[in-house]
Amino acid sequence: MQRSDHRPASLIPGRAVFPHRHLTGIEGLQPHEILFLLDEADGWVAANRTRAISDKRLGGLTLINAFFENSTRTLLSFEIAGKRLGADVVNMHAAQSSVKKGETLIDTAMTLNAMRADMIVIRHMSSGAVRLIAGKVDCPVLNAGDGQHEHPTQALLDALTIRRRRGTIAGQRVVICGDLLHSRVARSNILSLTALAAEVRVCAPTTLMPAAIERMGVTPFTDFDEALEGADVVMMLRLQNERMNGGFVPSNREYHLRYGLTERRLALAKSDALVMHPGPMNRGVEIDSVVADHARSAITEQVEMGVAVRMACLDVLTRRSRGVAGWA
Amino acid sequence: MSRMIALLDATLACPVAGVSRGGVLIADDRIAATGLIEVPEGAETIDCAGLVLAPAIVDLGVFAIDVPAFHAGGIVRVGLMPDQSPVLDDPGVVQRAALIGRPGLWIHPIAAATRGLAGKDLAEMAVNRDAGARAVGTGAGWISDSGVMRKVLSYANDLGLVVIAHAEDGGITDGAVATAGETATRMGLSAAPSVAEALAIARDLMLAEETGAALHFRTVTTAAGFDLVRAAKRRGVSVTCGITPAHLLLSDIAMSDFRTFAHISPPLRQEEDRRAALLALADGTIDVLCSSHDPRGPEEKRLPFGDSAAGMAGAETLLALGLGLVRDEHLSLDRLFALLAANPARVLGVETGTLAIGAPADLLLCDPHSPWQIDGDRLHAKAGNTPFDGLPVEGKVRRLFKGGTAITLPA
DSSP: OOOOOSOGGGGOOOGGGOOOSOBOOSTTOOHHHHHHHHHHHHHHHHHHHHSOOOOOTTTTOEEEEEESSOOSHHHHHHHHHHHHTTOEEEEEEGGGSGGGGTOOHHHHHHHHHHTTOSEEEEEESSTTHHHHHHTTOSSOEEEEEETTTBOHHHHHHHHHHHHHHHSOSTTOEEEEESOOTTOHHHHHHHHHHHHTTOEEEEEOOGGGSOTTGGGGTOEEESOHHHHHTTOSEEEEOOOOGGGTTTTSSSOHHHHHHHHOBOHHHHTTSOTTOEEEOOSOOOBTTTBOHHHHTSTTBOHHHHHHHHHHHHHHHHHHHHHHHHTOTTTO | OOOEEEEEEEEEEETTTEEEEEEEEEETTEEEEEESOOOOTTOEEEEOTTOEEEEOEEEEEESSOOHHHHHHTTEEEEEEOSOSSSOSOSHHHHHHHHHHTTTTOEEEEEEESBGGGOSSSBOOHHHHHHTTOOEEEOTTSOOOOHHHHHHHHHHHHHHTOEEEEOOOOHHHHTTOOEESSHHHHHHTOOEEOTHHHHHHHHHHHHHHHHHTOOEEESOOOSHHHHHHHHHHHHHTOOEEEEEOHHHHHOOGGGGGGGOGGGOOSSOOOOHHHHHHHHHHHHTTOOOEEOOOBOOOOHHHHSSOGGGSOOOBOOTTTHHHHHHHHHHTTSSOHHHHHIIIIIHHHHHHTOSOSSOOTTSBOOEEEEEEEEEEEOOGGGOSSSSOOOTTTTOEEEEEEEEEEETTEEOOOOO
């Protein structure tokens, strides 16, 4: 559902619709707050497609992308989102920085804070790291993935993709399949999709299924065929190579046998089911090429939505500091 | 003439004689009389009206030597874990540890059961015993090789040394910082199922039964673990176990918001296990209440949860939280001091922990109703990493005696 092609800022009644200073996770967001971010992002999708936009609302603001863990696509997506809005974007690759010299996370955060960043985007390999930093700095902090905890912009872009392709999220049967145990993408998606009243099924071998996952409002499956029955959306997760070869599953080919999304398997879902993957894909392992490149695949669209969602988040979270009417 | 102190008109909480009104007469370093005492001429008298007089606490299984925290908490003897730097596996190190706290704090070293706590080669148990070790232990880790554990138990049994074991199967807990369950799943923390504890207990109980060795689990925290210990005690296995107030009063939900002060070892369990622990406390399965005192400063705690060090500062809150358990009717006052003094003393083979005539005058006088609020920043411990930060409690130590000598409590 296309909400609005208008530049959203003028339509917003004020910060009451999104009172949060940071975006550290989907947890803690109300359904209407998630929908607000999706509506905002929808506007940027249209704007990005016209290629004629010149919106410098973040002009003069400094956005620091502090990535303590290697990333290509998420970093690029945030960088593009910031630049499209006119921000000065600085990327910090902590893998090559003073963190290696033993500086603590808090000290690094204080350093970034002292440089008067207007917004910090953080990715870190430890669960909870982003929230720890958020409590120590003066500017808004955006979580770009912390350990196995949350990756909220991924969940937002996935929700936006589903809403645009399926018309709605409520009542959709979404199957999330793969390494749920180690996946922050899965946790954030479970939180947002259940908040927006989707029916969420999760599927993984028990060795990769988190304990008590049903307490998050989802139905666990170990049999992928069974899980796929009547699915509206099939969301595949990336299986990290280091988890293979006996660590959690015996081998790539055994994983593919049980959980690979093949054409045959996809036929078990609804005939118009959507195929999604947060990338990067292991073609031939969790997803077959023919499925990944299928007309029902929304995988490249997810990437596009990613930029729009991040533009929306950067815009919304800096409204207070920019003194936008109703937000200051 | 001997030095005498008469403590009068107190509520006596003796693990052996029960709760009664009366006094205690200290002559030199021993208890000379208990109950209705006649005050000899020249004795110093202390009016203890409204206060509880009990044996001073013997804290079995602490990770740091933290004298102000121990004294503030009413603790005059500790069983020191071998996980020190350097490891307590050498007579010089053991002897130094045994003497360093005297006279105010008697440290009973638990020597490493294996060299360097590596779980491979037997450590010099007899040599370390003669240097002052009161037990041998596996430390905060688990001996994964069952053959080694069997040798540890049988060899320690020859020497009459109790083996103090850590009850977590290291293969299952490898890398985990929490108990598997909803909280750990929501937080995205590496977690291990609680069965890791019962597995370790089951193995060590079988080996203790077979070798006849005396075995003490520093902490048992799960329903399945208590069931195993309970059944083994019925069979006559020489086994005892302890627990901390944290495992009795908190569940894994306390970790929410990535509170690293709730990162402890073994990790906080789920609510069902916590309830089972309270039942095990009531039915006598649990023998020892200990602090697991392990102060950790911000450099080890102000980190993401999974990167932070496990451990809590527990010495100063042990008594107040124990008195809370009495107030909530989970146990009686005399049994509280069995768990805090008499039983840990028995495990370590030291003759203390009661108000009996002739026992060492290791005494604590406390006001069980004095209210205060636990505040990590105001503890006397080396660090204030308490999972109970902010909790209002009752019970403060007023006087403390070690061997008849009054100890100056930290201000």
